[in-house]
Amino acid sequence: xxxxxxxxxxxxxxxxxxxxxxxxxxxxSAAWLFAGPTAVLFILFxxxxxxxxxxxxxxxxxxxxxxxxxxxQYRRMLDDPxxxxxxxxxxxxLAVQVPVMIGLALVLAVLLNQSWLRFRAGWRAVFFLPAxxxxxxxxxxxxxxxxxxxxxxxQLLHALGAGPVDWLNSPxxxxxxxxxxxxxxxxxxxxxxxxxxLHAIGRDQYEAAALDGAGTLRTYTSVILPQLRPVVLxxxxxxxxxxxxxxxxxxxxxxxxxxxxxxxxxxYLYKVGFQQLDFGYAAAIAWVVVLVIAAVSLLQFRLYGxxxxx
Amino acid sequence: xxxxxxxxxxxxxxRPRTRPLPARLGRGAVLLAxxxxxxxxLVPFVWMLIASTHSSSELFHSPPPFLPGGDLxxxxxxxxxxxxxxxxxxxxxxxxxxxxxxxxxxxAMCGYGLAKYRFRGRGLxxxxxxxxxxxxxxxxxxxxxQMMASVGWIDSYQAVILPFLANSFGILLMRQGxxxxxxxxxxxxxxxxxxxxxxFYQVVLPCVRPQLGALVIFTFMGQWNSxxxxxxxxxxxxxxxxxxxxxxxxxxxxxxxxGLMLGSLLATLPLVLLFLLFQRQFVAGLLGGALKG
Numbered sequence: 022x023x024x025x026x027x028x029x030x031x032x033x034x035x036x037x038x039x040x041x042x043x044x045x046x047x048x049x050s051a052a053w054l055f056a057g058p059t060a061v062l063f064i065l066f067x068x069x070x071x072x073x074x075x076x077x078x079x080x081x082x083x084x085x086x087x088x089x090x091x092x093x094q095y096r097r098m099l100d101d102p103x104x105x106x107x108x109x110x111x112x113x114x115l116a117v118q119v120p121v122m123i124g125l126a127l128v129l130a131v132l133l134n135q136s137w138l139r140f141r142a143g144w145r146a147v148f149f150l151p152a153x154x155x156x157x158x159x160x161x162x163x164x165x166x167x168x169x170x171x172x173x174x175x176q177l178l179h180a181l182g183a184g185p186v187d188w189l190n191s192p193x194x195x196x197x198x199x200x201x202x203x204x205x206x207x208x209x210x211x212x213x214x215x216x217x218x219l220h221a222i223g224r225d226q227y228e229a230a231a232l233d234g235a236g237t238l239r240t241y242t243s244v245i246l247p248q249l250r251p252v253v254l255x256x257x258x259x260x261x262x263x264x265x266x267x268x269x270x271x272x273x274x275x276x277x278x279x280x281x282x283x284x285x286x287x288x289y290l291y292k293v294g295f296q297q298l299d300f301g302y303a304a305a306i307a308w309v310v311v312l313v314i315a316a317v318s319l320l321q322f323r324l325y326g327x328x329x330x331x
Numbered sequence: 332x333x334x335x336x337x338x339x340x341x342x343x344x345x346r347p348r349t350r351p352l353p354a355r356l357g358r359g360a361v362l363l364a365x366x367x368x369x370x371x372x373l374v375p376f377v378w379m380l381i382a383s384t385h386s387s388s389e390l391f392h393s394p395p396p397f398l399p400g401g402d403l404x405x406x407x408x409x410x411x412x413x414x415x416x417x418x419x420x421x422x423x424x425x426x427x428x429x430x431x432x433x434x435x436x437x438x439a440m441c442g443y444g445l446a447k448y449r450f451r452g453r454g455l456x457x458x459x460x461x462x463x464x465x466x467x468x469x470x471x472x473x474x475x476x477q478m479m480a481s482v483g484w485i486d487s488y489q490a491v492i493l494p495f496l497a498n499s500f501g502i503l504l505m506r507q508g509x510x511x512x513x514x515x516x517x518x519x520x521x522x523x524x525x526x527x528x529x530x531f532y533q534v535v536l537p538c539v540r541p542q543l544g545a546l547v548i549f550t551f552m553g554q555w556n557s558x559x560x561x562x563x564x565x566x567x568x569x570x571x572x573x574x575x576x577x578x579x580x581x582x583x584x585x586x587x588x589x590g591l592m593l594g595s596l597l598a599t600l601p602l603v604l605l606f607l608l609f610q611r612q613f614v615a616g617l618l619g620g621a622l623k624g
Contacts, residue, residue: 161577
């Protein structure tokens, strides 16, 4: 706060505006000085392309010209097996990966929250590290680790006496690999957020529970974790949105394959848009993704709001 | 740890001997579980380190190499020769630095505007900021691509940097920081005749250094890792960023795995160092979204 005093003496010599300063009211005109540049960028590079893609989703290229086709592109999705597969894949990842990851993160956070634990910052750093890996690097490393012929994972299995697994080329294993690698990357990240949530709960609560005769486990299940619910919900919301938008991981790891086994809607729309150059259909898929995300977020924000009022 | 929970020195000295067996077992189990998790977390990094010092064929031998080998320089030379990695690293660094500088200033200013002024369109702007967080980037790709093509910016750095300068995460993070800044102090700066911009840079900004640190780190990291947009925009090899260059290497018929691992290591190292140096700001940034939200 010392910096507050610094500029005062010199500017006090120019008392032009002092007399007519409005009380407790901030001038409006200056607001656009601060928010204006960003607002322009948002309109140019967000609002406009968003509108353009909505328009595109009602059009198609026929014989080299763009024509209005109404809801045709949206109807196409209903009997497009690739798109339906991508939805099923996403639902499967949501149902398996998000609960497993949040559960693991919760356990990790509780373990890290033990008051006797030393080097907590060091442990935290180790678990957070996967989240700061460059995406492509991470996919490359997993490709090498999971290579069927001589990859580290299969060598480990071999040493344990199990046969080689075709990690990235069999539909089921490819899904498992994808879920595993996403979980590897984001568990520590969520654990760090949850740990901070645990820290925000006062130490006195642990002591009070201990005084009442509750053991460590009981203290967590009945006193601490219920209070952590808003933070858990936050993690669930961001992870769900992240899964609905899943692109990077499966694009680099498997390109959505084998077949459509790890195809997600966003990878599919990327392929439709930039490989088949079917812009109208890509835009329609994109808007379905947007609507799904909006619906899910709205639902979860409602829950979140209710939690916060409790 | 709060001081109230810390035992007195005398108690601490006698305690370990009197601690019952179940408690000791419990602690052992916790440490074991943490160690196991740490191994899972670190193996890919260790493997990246080891693999980048061996030749490609050695990586898939049985048993795999467990110690660093002597091929690091050879792999580096090979990487430089195949994708000009030095140039690629510089490209990534330059783009990330310029982007971070511009985007951080814009985010801080916009966050301040939203936190401290009531103006027409404020709700709309805030809505726009929130909407960008929910809408997947891929929705915008085609129209943005067409925009860039129509102004002839394909394969230029400005096309990589400009469209994502307005960063909603950064804006919300900074807005949160500014909300706590007392209005009375702004008012007194105004009475002293300080202009709005000057007040912002000299009075307000120094008070939100923690958030600013988090903002800079997250922005840099985001741009350094950014993949799809540079992939679409850049199409000459000497303009590639690290992720784009690595991606082209994975697509070759004969994949140079050692080179890839070394490239991945060099792509990851700056972020890991940044994270280890600024762990506190990192966590503060995460929480800016999570706990105050």
